[in-house]
Amino acid sequence: MAWVEVREVHKQYQREKQAITVLDGLSLQIEEGEFVALMGPSGSGKTTLLNLIGGIDSPTSGDISVAGTNIARLSGAELARWRSNTIGYIFQLYNLMPVLTALQNVELPLLLHKMNGAERRKRATFALELVGLGDRLGHYPRQLSGGQEQRVAIARALVSDPKVLLADEPTGDLDRKSGEEVLQLLERLNTEFKKTIVMVTHDPHAAERAHRLVHLDKGVLSA
Amino acid sequence: MLQLVLINLFRNPLRSALTLGSVLVALFLYSSLGAVLDSLQATADSGSRERLATRHAIALTNFLPYDYKDRILSIPGVKRVCTQVWFGGLIGGQRQRITQFAVDDDFWPMYTKDLQIVEWSEPQVAMSVPPDHDPHLAAYHAERTACIVGRGVMKKKGWKLGQTIHLQGTRYRGGWDMTIRGVYVKLPGGSWNEDLILFHNEYLVEKGMGGKPSTGVFKVELSDPSQSAAIATQIDAMFENSDNATKTESEQAFGAGFISMFGNVPFALRVIGLAVVFTILVISANTMVMAVRERTSEIAVLKTLGFTDGAVFGMVVAEAAILTTGGGIAGALLAKFGLQGKPLAFIPAMTITWATVLTAILIAIGLGMVSGFIPAWQASRLRIVDALRRVD
Ligand SMILES: Nc1ncnc2c1ncn2[C@@H]1O[C@H](COP(=O)(O)OP(=O)(O)O)[C@@H](O)[C@H]1O
Ligand SMILES: [Mg+2]
Numbered sequence: 001m002a003w004v005e006v007r008e009v010h011k012q013y014q015r016e017k018q019a020i021t022v023l024d025g026l027s028l029q030i031e032e033g034e035f036v037a038l039m040g041p042s043g044s045g046k047t048t049l050l051n052l053i054g055g056i057d058s059p060t061s062g063d064i065s066v067a068g069t070n071i072a073r074l075s076g077a078e079l080a081r082w083r084s085n086t087i088g089y090i091f092q093l094y095n096l097m098p099v100l101t102a103l104q105n106v107e108l109p110l111l112l113h114k115m116n117g118a119e120r121r122k123r124a125t126f127a128l129e130l131v132g133l134g135d136r137l138g139h140y141p142r143q144l145s146g147g148q149e150q151r152v153a154i155a156r157a158l159v160s161d162p163k164v165l166l167a168d169e170p171t172g173d174l175d176r177k178s179g180e181e182v183l184q185l186l187e188r189l190n191t192e193f194k195k196t197i198v199m200v201t202h203d204p205h206a207a208e209r210a211h212r213l214v215h216l217d218k219g220v221l222s223a
Numbered sequence: 224m225l226q227l228v229l230i231n232l233f234r235n236p237l238r239s240a241l242t243l244g245s246v247l248v249a250l251f252l253y254s255s256l257g258a259v260l261d262s263l264q265a266t267a268d269s270g271s272r273e274r275l276a277t278r279h280a281i282a283l284t285n286f287l288p289y290d291y292k293d294r295i296l297s298i299p300g301v302k303r304v305c306t307q308v309w310f311g312g313l314i315g316g317q318r319q320r321i322t323q324f325a326v327d328d329d330f331w332p333m334y335t336k337d338l339q340i341v342e343w344s345e346p347q348v349a350m351s352v353p354p355d356h357d358p359h360l361a362a363y364h365a366e367r368t369a370c371i372v373g374r375g376v377m378k379k380k381g382w383k384l385g386q387t388i389h390l391q392g393t394r395y396r397g398g399w400d401m402t403i404r405g406v407y408v409k410l411p412g413g414s415w416n417e418d419l420i421l422f423h424n425e426y427l428v429e430k431g432m433g434g435k436p437s438t439g440v441f442k443v444e445l446s447d448p449s450q451s452a453a454i455a456t457q458i459d460a461m462f463e464n465s466d467n468a469t470k471t472e473s474e475q476a477f478g479a480g481f482i483s484m485f486g487n488v489p490f491a492l493r494v495i496g497l498a499v500v501f502t503i504l505v506i507s508a509n510t511m512v513m514a515v516r517e518r519t520s521e522i523a524v525l526k527t528l529g530f531t532d533g534a535v536f537g538m539v540v541a542e543a544a545i546l547t548t549g550g551g552i553a554g555a556l557l558a559k560f561g562l563q564g565k566p567l568a569f570i571p572a573m574t575i576t577w578a579t580v581l582t583a584i585l586i587a588i589g590l591g592m593v594s595g596f597i598p599a600w601q602a603s604r605l606r607i608v609d610a611l612r613r614v615d
Contacts, residue, residue: 047612056527056607077531084529091611095524099234100227109528111227156528 001065002029003196004053004164009062011048022048024219025062035190035197037210044216046200047168053198054087054166055079067163084112088157090167094149096141096156102128103137106155113160127155131185147178154185158195165189167199171206183209228541235514239546242510246550246590247557249503250583254558256492257579263489264574271414273448274333275455276477277441280468287467289428289436294461295443300454302446305329306424306438312390312399314380321376323390323420325427328364331356333444337413341374342384342406362404367426369404375417377406390420395431414474442474500586503547508594511543515598522602523610536603543595544588551587555580 011023022045030036038046051057052064055071056079063072067086074082096105106124115123128134131151141149150170157165167186171179187209189195201207215222232239277295279285292304307330310323332355344362352361363369372382382388382403390399401422409417428436443458445451455471462469515522522535559575 051608054527077533080526080529080531082529083527089527091524095520095611097521097524099230104230108227108525112529 001068003032003034003067004028004030004198005063005065006049006053007063009049009052009059009064011045011052011057012060022219023052023059026216026220028214028221030196030198032196033190033194034212035187035210036199036212036214037207038198038200038214038216039202039204039207040216042202045219046216049216050166050168050198050200053164054089055083056089081112084109084160086163088160088162088165090150090153090157090165090170092169092172094141094146094153094173096149096152098141101138101140102133102144102152102155105141105152106159109156109160124155124159127159128152130158131155132181145178146174147181150174150178150182151185154182154189158189158193163196165195165197167197169200169202171201171203179203179206225541228538228545231514231518231538231542232545238510238514242507242546243550243553245506246503246547246587247554249499250551250554250587251558252499252554253496253586254555254575254579254583255562256496257583258558258562258573258575260489260492261576261579262573271474273445273451274474275443275445275451275458275471276474277443277458277469277471278439278477280459280470283439285467286437286439287441287469289438291462291467291469292441295441295458298454298457298461300446300450301443303329303333303444305333305442305444307440307442308424308427308438310390310395310422310427311393312395313393314388314390321379321418321420323422325424326421327424328353328356330421330442331360333442334413334415337410337415338407339410340371340405341408344385344404359405366402366404367423368401370401370420370422371405371407372403372421373415373417373419374406374408376420377403379418388420392431395427397430399426399430401426440477443471500590504590504594507543507547507590508597510546511539511595511598512601514542515539515602518602519605519610522605523607526605526607527611532603535605536599539599539602540592540595543598544591547587547591547594548584551584551590555583555587558583 006026006028009023009026010021012019012021026049028049038049040046048057052059053066055066055074059072063070065071069082069086071079071082096102097108100108103121103124106127107120110120110123125134125137128137131154133148133151133155136144136148136152141152144152150173154170157167165186170186171182174182183206186197186199190197197210199206199210207213277287277291279287289306292306295301295304306327308325310325312323314321332353335357340357340359343359346361346365348365350361350365352358352364356364360371363371370388376382380388384403384406387400387402390401392399401420407417407421409415424436424438428434443454445454451473455473458471459469525535526532559577559580562573563575565573
């Protein structure tokens, strides 16, 4: 079985009594260590697919398994625990806690793991050094540039050593230079640390960095 | 995770401070109302369970003929009977927190365990004091217009032993001059406080009752306190068919009955207290709802990271509880240490029991739980995809 296995997945949303089908029997396999770019027009279901793989939404039908666990059948609390061990999520708008410092933001996921404060701090510091922000530990998000914020978010996503990194338009809100830095970082995480990465993007330039390109259109994959 | 809760509390310091402040004020008010009730209760409890109090069966304000005293005394097991009549005079033209009672001579031996004479005048004439009386009362007994004053009053008014004071009568008309012939202190555990002026019942009877003695209450001391119930029944039976039937109860119950003169005031105080608490509940719930609404996407991110619905619920409830508990503890302690011992209307020194303080704090914790519940529920039910969804 593939590292990420999406099988015959349907996803419908209810909107004012009418069901809209976003994903229509979609199947996809991603191998361990792959770097996949997911492209497609706005509204084609890219975020929806990413959310299903990340276990923050459930399919209407079909199966999804990640790193050997079928998550379509897990309860809410089980999914939450599974996410904290398996998934690192990177959002377009960084979504850092404004009241926490960079270090505290990166420590946040580690609160869910048995670990003392010193160990937490050590790991979070290491993750921030890895993304090149070892000198910004005490900075609050508002004191950082967009590119730096996104790198803190990447540090937060990888600090608990997840099995899959999911990034939803990680460069969508960044200027060219910052976007480039973020892409280089993702590339490095993939080659050096063997992270499996699924990245949604609009930007063909960003998509070039991936090993594989997947096009999504009207709920189905097109080659 | 507690740290996260605390950080969230400080993200809008003004709003948190306002909520904490309003909880503080509310619980201070609640504790103050409780203090009034506690003080009333303490007044009621100050009487002894071993002594009896006989009063008019119809109302406290109806008086009984003085000659009932000898008839009560004739009952076997009754050791001593005294009277005390509330005078209610004005001092310096003003109502004061100084209570005056006209007492007959049997008052003094009955309350030797409660009051002690610590300053006294020497008598002007040779005077034999009854054997069971404090010899220091000699000057008082020798002088019809003498009075004994509590040390608290002496201090408050700056009076000196031997000084003549002037009272303006209210129920008993005219001006009343009295000479201070002794000062008493309250003994530990004794009833009464140190804010009394005690003077001769004869003086009141001659000048104020036209020579016809009567009293609002007889205090009855028993040889064997365990007989109190039986003797109370006997006393009331004795006067059952007279014009002035009596009601006899323990001195303590009598005090409680005195409190019941305030009718529904205690009940009204409780209702007010609860209304205040309810208002604060609404305010702090509203604060928490706003706080959570502002943080919708942050909560969604926490959940994405793997925080469970239960953990999110707990964090919101904890935030509300810390806010209200802090305010509640501060308010209740402020009431305890700010009001304890302070005078209020006819209560010379307020009492706030720790039970009242503890109740207030528990209410505050409960407030936090309840006011945190709705927003916590909302936060825990929040679906990640809905909260993070952007229309792009
Ligand atoms: N929670 C939701 N409720 C209702 N409709 C939704 C929800 N999430 C997404 N949709 C709809 O599903 C379709 C796909 O959305 P999305 O996956 O966000 O697309 P993309 O990320 O490719 O732009 C859109 O039409 C969107 O309006
Ligand atoms: Mg999208």
